[in-house]
Amino acid sequence: MKLKMMYSFLNSDLQIIENELEETIQTERALLQEASLHLLQAGGKRIRPVFVLLAGKFGQYDIHKIKYVAVALELIHMASLVHDDVIDDAELRRGKPTIKAKWDNRIAMYTGDYIFARSLELMTMVENIEAHQILSNTIVELSKGEIEQIRDKYNYDQNLRVYLRRIKRKTALLIAASCQLGAVSANAPSQIHKSLFWFGYYVGMSFQITDDILDFTGTEEQLGKPAGGDLWQGNITLPVLYAMEDFELNRKIRTINENSTKEEIQGIIDSIKKSDAIERSFQLSDRYLNKAFKELEKLPNGIAKRTFNNVAKFIGKRKY
Amino acid sequence: MKLKMMYSFLNSDLQIIENELEETIQTERALLQEASLHLLQAGGKRIRPVFVLLAGKFGQYDIHKIKYVAVALELIHMASLVHDDVIDDAELRRGKPTIKAKWDNRIAMYTGDYIFARSLELMTMVENIEAHQILSNTIVELSKGEIEQIRDKYNYDQNLRVYLRRIKRKTALLIAASCQLGAVSANAPSQIHKSLFWFGYYVGMSFQITDDILDFTGTEEQLGKPAGGDLWQGNITLPVLYAMEDFELNRKIRTINENSTKEEIQGIIDSIKKSDAIERSFQLSDRYLNKAFKELEKLPNGIAKRTFNNVAKFIGKRKY
Numbered sequence: 001m002k003l004k005m006m007y008s009f010l011n012s013d014l015q016i017i018e019n020e021l022e023e024t025i026q027t028e029r030a031l032l033q034e035a036s037l038h039l040l041q042a043g044g045k046r047i048r049p050v051f052v053l054l055a056g057k058f059g060q061y062d063i064h065k066i067k068y069v070a071v072a073l074e075l076i077h078m079a080s081l082v083h084d085d086v087i088d089d090a091e092l093r094r095g096k097p098t099i100k101a102k103w104d105n106r107i108a109m110y111t112g113d114y115i116f117a118r119s120l121e122l123m124t125m126v127e128n129i130e131a132h133q134i135l136s137n138t139i140v141e142l143s144k145g146e147i148e149q150i151r152d153k154y155n156y157d158q159n160l161r162v163y164l165r166r167i168k169r170k171t172a173l174l175i176a177a178s179c180q181l182g183a184v185s186a187n188a189p190s191q192i193h194k195s196l197f198w199f200g201y202y203v204g205m206s207f208q209i210t211d212d213i214l215d216f217t218g219t220e221e222q223l224g225k226p227a228g229g230d231l232w233q234g235n236i237t238l239p240v241l242y243a244m245e246d247f248e249l250n251r252k253i254r255t256i257n258e259n260s261t262k263e264e265i266q267g268i269i270d271s272i273k274k275s276d277a278i279e280r281s282f283q284l285s286d287r288y289l290n291k292a293f294k295e296l297e298k299l300p301n302g303i304a305k306r307t308f309n310n311v312a313k314f315i316g317k318r319k320y
Numbered sequence: 321m322k323l324k325m326m327y328s329f330l331n332s333d334l335q336i337i338e339n340e341l342e343e344t345i346q347t348e349r350a351l352l353q354e355a356s357l358h359l360l361q362a363g364g365k366r367i368r369p370v371f372v373l374l375a376g377k378f379g380q381y382d383i384h385k386i387k388y389v390a391v392a393l394e395l396i397h398m399a400s401l402v403h404d405d406v407i408d409d410a411e412l413r414r415g416k417p418t419i420k421a422k423w424d425n426r427i428a429m430y431t432g433d434y435i436f437a438r439s440l441e442l443m444t445m446v447e448n449i450e451a452h453q454i455l456s457n458t459i460v461e462l463s464k465g466e467i468e469q470i471r472d473k474y475n476y477d478q479n480l481r482v483y484l485r486r487i488k489r490k491t492a493l494l495i496a497a498s499c500q501l502g503a504v505s506a507n508a509p510s511q512i513h514k515s516l517f518w519f520g521y522y523v524g525m526s527f528q529i530t531d532d533i534l535d536f537t538g539t540e541e542q543l544g545k546p547a548g549g550d551l552w553q554g555n556i557t558l559p560v561l562y563a564m565e566d567f568e569l570n571r572k573i574r575t576i577n578e579n580s581t582k583e584e585i586q587g588i589i590d591s592i593k594k595s596d597a598i599e600r601s602f603q604l605s606d607r608y609l610n611k612a613f614k615e616l617e618k619l620p621n622g623i624a625k626r627t628f629n630n631v632a633k634f635i636g637k638r639k640y
Contacts, residue, residue: 027464029467029471031467031470031471032464032467083433086426086429107467109429110463111467113463116463120440121456121457124449136440139441142437143433143434143437147349148349151351
């Protein structure tokens with residue numbers, strides 16, 4: 001089953017989200033408008049809005065209230081992608097040129113700032129102080145994760161714990177917050193908030209690990225950007241850490257630096273793919289997914305729970 | 321009288337603000353901590369916190385409540401400076417190397433993101449939805465101003481209106497918001513909010529115009545960075561726009577581009593200083609200042625009003 005089919009009952013609400021996204025970034029500033037719209041129209045899975053809406057179904061669901069949270073979270077995610085592309089010097093995302101590639105780093109930095117500012121403005125529509133506290137704490141963690149990503153580049157002495165903390169901040173916490181905020185803003189019973197948070201957290205960890213695996217195993221067509229980009233940019237991900245447990249691979253991987261040639265890196269990528277690193281990474285991803293399913297069991301039955309279950313399964317098996 | 325002497329009755333409260341600033345940026349991430357602290361310790365006039373506190377004196381002043389607004393606004397200002405220095409490729413600020421100079425552009429971008437995130441987290445201590453709306457609208461305008469500054473670089477066909485709108489977004493609105501938010505968060509009578517907003521707005525306009533003049537007339541020692549930096553970076557400010565009304569100067573200024581030599585630009589700066597552009601710029605700054613004084617008249621008498629009056633006078637005459 002395709003991802004979008006799993007939540008087709010949300011279609012009309014997701015259309016409202018899509019319209020609101022476009023409306024929110026509207027500005028009379030042509031350059032800003034063009035850059036933001038370029039990003040928006042590159043698409044994406046809109047996982048965060050979907051999770052907000054599904055979590056909202058455990059409370060008093062009102063699309064005209066919950067949409068603000070859903071749109072704000074997607075915009076925060078988008079803003080962080082724009083800044084990430086500056087750091088990673090990325091040329092392509094989702095098969096389209098990045099803002100930094102189409103314009104330049106300065107425009108990308110300020111477009112990120114602008115989209116982020118817009119998301120905050122939208123969040124003021126939510127008159128719930130708990131929601132604001134959750135979101136702002138998440139954003140602080142997200143920005144710490146960004147700095148960690150720079151610090152840990154080309155650092156071959158980082159351990160698994162450092163990697164897991166980084167992807168927690170980079171990805172898992174925002175997905176966890178999406179679930180939690182959906183429940184909070186729909187006034188769902190408070191014992192549900194925590195389960196939804198942990199469900200989102202575990203799914204997010206699994207999601208990012210799969211992302212890091214696909215960077216090795218996916219094709220350029222599937223990924224919408226060149227494969228092997230992480231290693232190329234010095235991002236040490238789970239498959240690399242596992243591969244480094246092998247003495248010979250460890251020696252090879254440590255030779256990679258900013259001046260490595262494409263051929264050198266491709267050779268190492270091929271070796272990693274031949275090792276057990278990919279399989280072991282999938283196993284860890286699955287372990288997080290199982291934890292997610294366990295959290296889900298604590299939630300009341302219904303279409304939202306079933307859909308969360310299907311989406312989580314899909315994320316564990318996805319190929320793009 | 322020195323600026324700080326004018327509000328010595330706020331000394332102990334400003335010390336609380338200073339401590340809170342340092343505490344807020346605390347993090348276990350060494351790099352982030354070092355970069356943020358570097359910025360904090362470079363000092364600054366702390367005009368925004370001072371204005372918040374003074375505005376708060378028109379309501380139920382409680383330093384332990386209002387400090388959150390004061391610190392958040394200073395942090396937002398600091399975050400925007402860090403991103404500005406990336407765009408302007410600035411090496412020095414307040415006599416110290418900028419973050420982008422001491423580390424690099426990537427660290428500067430993320431340090432700005434982090435400081436900004438921290439300010440949002442702090443703002444959640446303020447349980448007043450109006451305050452959040454004012455602040456987020458201001459931040460959106462600020463980020464539009466940032467993009468405008470890039471767009472308008474080396475654009476010699478911009479008019480006075482474009483310049484004024486840019487400095488409004490870049491500077492005046494955040495100072496206006498400082499005054500307004502101080503009043504709002506201290507529950508001052510609502511008719512006072514608007515007057516304080518406009519007072520801050522006019523002072524902010526005058527402040528930025530003076531800043532743009534000083535970039536021509538100040539010494540490197542006074543400015544804490546090389547004089548003439550604006551023209552060097554393609555920032556077309558008020559003295560330049562006035563100077564361009566002269567046919568000969570207009571022709572000369574238009575020759576400036578990213579490849580101009582230091583000698584060429586210095587020659588043009590000297591010509592601008594000899595023209596009436598500086599004097600006319602001071603006149604416009606004074607006109608804004610007079611508008612600020614008129615707004616002040618509408619406010620109830622007391623030490624806060626007297627201090628605002630003195631600070632505004634100082635800003636109009638400042639040499640650094």
